[in-house]
Amino acid sequence: MTRSPRRLPWGAMARLAGRRALFAGPVVLVVTFGVFAIAAASPFDPVKAYAGTAALGADQETLDRLRDNLGVDQSFVVRWWDWLTAALTGDLGHSPVMRQPVAEVIGERLVWSALLCAVAFAVAVLVGTLLGVLAARRPGSMLDRAVTSLAYTLEAAPVFWIALLAVWLFALQWDVLPAGGLTDTASEQVTPGQVASHIVLPAGVLAVSQLPWFTLYVRQGVGDALAEDPVRGARARGIGEGTVLFGHALRSGLLPVLTLIGSRVPELITGALLVETVFSWPGIAAATVEAATAVDFPLLAALTVLATAAVLAGNLLADLLYGLFDPRVKLSEM
Amino acid sequence: MADVAAEKAEKTEKAKRTGRAGRAGQSERAAPAADAGNAEGAEQAGTPWRAHGTDRRSTRTLRLRVSAALLTLTVLAVLLVPPLAQLDQQAVDLAAKLQPPSWAHPFGTDDVGRDLLLRCVYGLRVSLLVGVAAALTATVVGTAVGATAGALGGWVDRSVMRVVDTISSVPHLLLGIFIVAMFRPGVWPVVISVALTHWLSTARIVRAEVLSLRSRPYIDAAVSGGASRWRVAVRHLLPGVLPQAALAAVLMVPHAMWHESALSFLGLGLPTHTASLGNLIQEARGSLLAGQWWPTLFPGLFIIVPTLAVAGLAGAWRERVNPRRRSELML
Numbered sequence: 001m002t003r004s005p006r007r008l009p010w011g012a013m014a015r016l017a018g019r020r021a022l023f024a025g026p027v028v029l030v031v032t033f034g035v036f037a038i039a040a041a042s043p044f045d046p047v048k049a050y051a052g053t054a055a056l057g058a059d060q061e062t063l064d065r066l067r068d069n070l071g072v073d074q075s076f077v078v079r080w081w082d083w084l085t086a087a088l089t090g091d092l093g094h095s096p097v098m099r100q101p102v103a104e105v106i107g108e109r110l111v112w113s114a115l116l117c118a119v120a121f122a123v124a125v126l127v128g129t130l131l132g133v134l135a136a137r138r139p140g141s142m143l144d145r146a147v148t149s150l151a152y153t154l155e156a157a158p159v160f161w162i163a164l165l166a167v168w169l170f171a172l173q174w175d176v177l178p179a180g181g182l183t184d185t186a187s188e189q190v191t192p193g194q195v196a197s198h199i200v201l202p203a204g205v206l207a208v209s210q211l212p213w214f215t216l217y218v219r220q221g222v223g224d225a226l227a228e229d230p231v232r233g234a235r236a237r238g239i240g241e242g243t244v245l246f247g248h249a250l251r252s253g254l255l256p257v258l259t260l261i262g263s264r265v266p267e268l269i270t271g272a273l274l275v276e277t278v279f280s281w282p283g284i285a286a287a288t289v290e291a292a293t294a295v296d297f298p299l300l301a302a303l304t305v306l307a308t309a310a311v312l313a314g315n316l317l318a319d320l321l322y323g324l325f326d327p328r329v330k331l332s333e334m
Numbered sequence: 335m336a337d338v339a340a341e342k343a344e345k346t347e348k349a350k351r352t353g354r355a356g357r358a359g360q361s362e363r364a365a366p367a368a369d370a371g372n373a374e375g376a377e378q379a380g381t382p383w384r385a386h387g388t389d390r391r392s393t394r395t396l397r398l399r400v401s402a403a404l405l406t407l408t409v410l411a412v413l414l415v416p417p418l419a420q421l422d423q424q425a426v427d428l429a430a431k432l433q434p435p436s437w438a439h440p441f442g443t444d445d446v447g448r449d450l451l452l453r454c455v456y457g458l459r460v461s462l463l464v465g466v467a468a469a470l471t472a473t474v475v476g477t478a479v480g481a482t483a484g485a486l487g488g489w490v491d492r493s494v495m496r497v498v499d500t501i502s503s504v505p506h507l508l509l510g511i512f513i514v515a516m517f518r519p520g521v522w523p524v525v526i527s528v529a530l531t532h533w534l535s536t537a538r539i540v541r542a543e544v545l546s547l548r549s550r551p552y553i554d555a556a557v558s559g560g561a562s563r564w565r566v567a568v569r570h571l572l573p574g575v576l577p578q579a580a581l582a583a584v585l586m587v588p589h590a591m592w593h594e595s596a597l598s599f600l601g602l603g604l605p606t607h608t609a610s611l612g613n614l615i616q617e618a619r620g621s622l623l624a625g626q627w628w629p630t631l632f633p634g635l636f637i638i639v640p641t642l643a644v645a646g647l648a649g650a651w652r653e654r655v656n657p658r659r660r661s662e663l664m665l
Contacts, residue, residue, distance in 0.1 A: 027500045035512065042516035156641035158592055160599050161615055161634035168627050179623075266505040273507055274596060288508065289600050292515035304512055308503050315503075 012331035013320055020319065024312040031308045032087075033080055035301045040076035044295060083301070093298035097291055102302045105287060112182065113276070113283030117268050119199060120206035125261070128211040132218025133250055139223055148219070151212035159209040159271050163278040166205050177201050180280040202279040209271045210264065214257060221253030228252070258325055262318030265311050394650065401646030408640050412459045415452075423452045432626050442628040445621050450632055453614060458636045460610040464525055465591035471529035472590070473583040476536025481575065483537070484544030485567050495541070498534050506531040507596055514602045524603050528593045536582045543575040577655075585648050588641035595637055611637050 047067050058066075083093065092102035135147040154162075171179035178184065178201070183194040225231060226249050234248045269285065276286035284303060291299040323331035427447035435442045441450035483494040501509075513527035547553060548571070556570050591611075597603035598612025606613055611633045618629035 027503050030500050031504060038513060039516055043518065044516050152642060152645065153638060156588070156638045156645070158595055158599075158612075158615075158634060158637055160596065161630065161637070164615065164619065164622055164630050165627070165634075168622055168625075168630070172623070172625055269505040270507040270596075273511070274599070277600060288511065289602075292511045293601055295515055297516075300512060300515060304504060304508055307505050307508050311503050311505060 008324070009331055012323070016319060016323065016331050017316060020312070020316045024309075024316075027312060028305060028308055029084075032084060032301070032305050035304055036076045036080040036083070039297060039301075044297070046070060046297065087302075092302045095291070095296055095299040097294045097296040097299065098287070102299050105299060106284060106302065106306065109282055109284045109287055112281065113272060113285055115195075116199060116203055116206065116276070116281060116283060117272055119203040120210065120271075121264075121268065123203065123207035124210035124214055127207065128214025129218050129250070129254070129257075131211070132215045133222050133245055135215065135219045136222035136226065136249075136253070137245060144219075147215060151215045154208060155212040155216075158274075159205065160274040160278055162208060163202075163205045163275055166201055167278070170201060180278070182282050202275050202281050205278075206268075206271050206275045209275075210267065213264070213267070217257045217260070218250075218253060221256055222249045223253070225249040225253040255325055259318060259322035262314040262316070262321060265314030269307050269310065394653070397646050398650040401643045401650070404639055404643040405647060408458065408462075408643065411455050412462055415455045416459065419452075421449070421452055423448065423456045425449070432621060432624075432629075434626075435628055441632045442626075444618070444629050450629060453609065454611070454632050454636050457609050457611040457614045457633060458640075460604065460608050461591045461594055461612070461637070462587070462640070464521065464528070464594045464604070464610065465587045468525045468528035468532065468590040468594070469583050469586040471525065472532040472586060473536050473579055475529065476533035476582075477540050477575070477579045479533065480537035480540030481544055481567065481571065484541040484548070485563070485571060491541075494537075498537055501531075502534045507593065510593060510597055511600065511602055514597055519602055519605055521604060521608065524594055524597055527597070528590045531593070532586055532590060536579060536586070539578055539582050540575050543578050544571055547571055547574045581648060581651065584644060588644050591637060592641070 047063055047070060086093070090103060092106070094100075095102050095105055098105045131147050131151075135144040138144060167179045170177045178198050180198075180201075182198055183190055222245070230252070231244060231248050234244050239248075272283065272285040273289060275281070276283045277289045280286065284306070287299065288303045288307075290296070291303065320331075323329050425448060427443070429447065430439070430443050431447040432445055433439055433443045433447075439449050439451065441454060444450055444453065479494060479498075483491040509531050510527040513530065514523050517523040517526075553566060553570055556566050561569070594603055594610060595612030595615070598610050599616045601616060603612055604610050606617075609617070614633040615630055618626075618633070622630045
């Protein structure tokens with residue numbers, strides 16, 4: 001199947017991205033403000049969090065001085081503005097839990113989270129599409145029912161539960177894969193081989209948790225496409241079943257799925273939060289949970305804003321793909 | 335191809351009216367089928383690509399019955415076991431610790447010899463209670479906000495929906511984690527954090543429904559008959575949107591339960607003395623690493639079964655309300 005290469009509408013894409021950025025900027029701003037407002041409304045006291053158990057025996061004068069030094073006697077709006085202006089210069093504050101600057105924590109860990117999510121997402125898309133096509137081929141067949149039932153069960157199962165059972169089966173019973181971490185405990189440095197064997201379980205579990213959604217959508221899309229005229233025409237011309245399925249039905253059935261991929265970012269983040277925690281994967285999602293458990297406000301605030309930015313980027317990607325792949329939609333009209 | 339294009343236009347129009355709920359917003363985790371139904375329902379109409387008529391109907395009835403039976407069983411167990419069975423879920427029996435499933439303990443025992451079946455039923459009770467409370471709160475808030483936005487329209491509508499879009503840009507679980515971390519674990523922070531992240535979808539559904547009802551002749555008739563804005567909203571619009579809101583609320587309960595379990599599992603949810611299913615799985619991690627699988631397996635099943643039962647019932651209900659839109663829930 002050869003097609004003339006279509007020139008990408010860079011101008012329209014850039015304009016759409018620009019328009020979305022105009023919307024995304026205020027959203028991120030409002031989210032940072034909301035984060036500070038929630039913190040201000042909560043019983044959380046930064047001074048006591050900073051001083052830890054030492055605050056129990058300290059007299060009021062010391063606490064007041066500490067309050068003054070930390071700058072938390074001001075209203076949260078002032079603190080929000082200070083944080084925001086510092087953040088724009090790249091200073092996101094200092095994380096008490098990780099004992100290093102927040103920007104450094106994110107810089108070190110982002111790459112591992114991105115790797116995990118990318119591998120899991122690729123596996124989920126590939127396997128999910130394959131299962132969806134197989135299920136749509138004969139609607140109502142045993143295979144279709146098995147795949148659909150499995151998809152709904154996996155959709156209902158909590159991902160951390162699947163992760164724990166996977167650890168039990170693969171790491172403890174069969175002893176074929178490591179139970180967690182990025183490398184073996186004995187190893188000094190991070191080698192690609194070590195990472196490859198340690199990523200299998202977390203990425204597999206994350207993929208399994210994202211897979212039902214793709215399977216169900218592809219099944220629906222391909223099932224609908226199989227009943228449409230182009231497929232009937234292809235069959236009438238005597239084209240093989242495989243070509244009809246993957247060349248014709250999948251191509252039109254995949255369209256709604258492709259365009260919705262970007263909007264899966266929130267679910268991916270949710271899954272990563274739980275999977276990274278179970279497998280002690282040193283990514284930012286696990287750091288988020290650690291920050292939350294220890295009420296590490298600077299880190300938690302930065303990561304919440306980062307996740308919001310990721311979701312907005314995903315939405316933009318969804319819109320771009322939608323405009324690029326669906327010839328009925330014009331990017332300039334979105 | 336012409337009618338496909340027409341439907342496409344109609345869909346885009348609808349998407350615009352509903353604040354582009356489908357793509358711009360966060361697609362709900364528990365309802366891909368509902369999404370698929372909404373997105374593809376129009377095109378699917380009139381193309382019966384599943385030809386097994388009688389066969390399909392019998393599976394549907396079977397699915398309805400199984401779902402209803404499972405849900406009834408769950409609710410009965412949660413309501414009746416604690417008052418009727420004079421058994422203490424906290425009864426420690428170190429002589430019988432970590433026993434695999436047997437007749438005496440169908441689900442086995444945990445690391446201090448407590449019966450896991452009883453623990454699971456009590457855990458489900460807590461989880462379900464939190465789920466129902468959160469879903470009710472979220473539905474009331476979502477209906478109020480969505481109906482106000484839809485009925486008033488104009489700048490109120492635009493700014494309210496902007497707020498909804500903004501909140502849904504933060505991943506639900508992350509927002510929940512943030513709220514609970516700031517307000518410290520407890521029952522109320524969990525309920526509030528789950529409710530606060532779940533009213534968005536209800537608000538969108540209710541708003542879209544109100545917008546479609548607003549242009550109906552009977553509303554025009556009420557307005558020209560001199561009904562006040564308030565009367566139109568309460569007597570004419572609200573009854574129309576309540577079924578949708580109720581369905582959303584029912585579907586939200588398993589989702590809220592899932593949310594609560596995730597928070598509890600991360601150690602940010604309910605305190606351990608009111609153990610929910612998430613707490614049970616969290617506590618079981620130690621014995622799992624020692625090779626005992628049953629304390630982990632069964633609480634998870636207790637989350638899956640009610641979720642599937644509710645999904646099955648909702649699918650059957652949707653088919654009855656709108657038979658054109660054959661539900662994808664084939665279990």
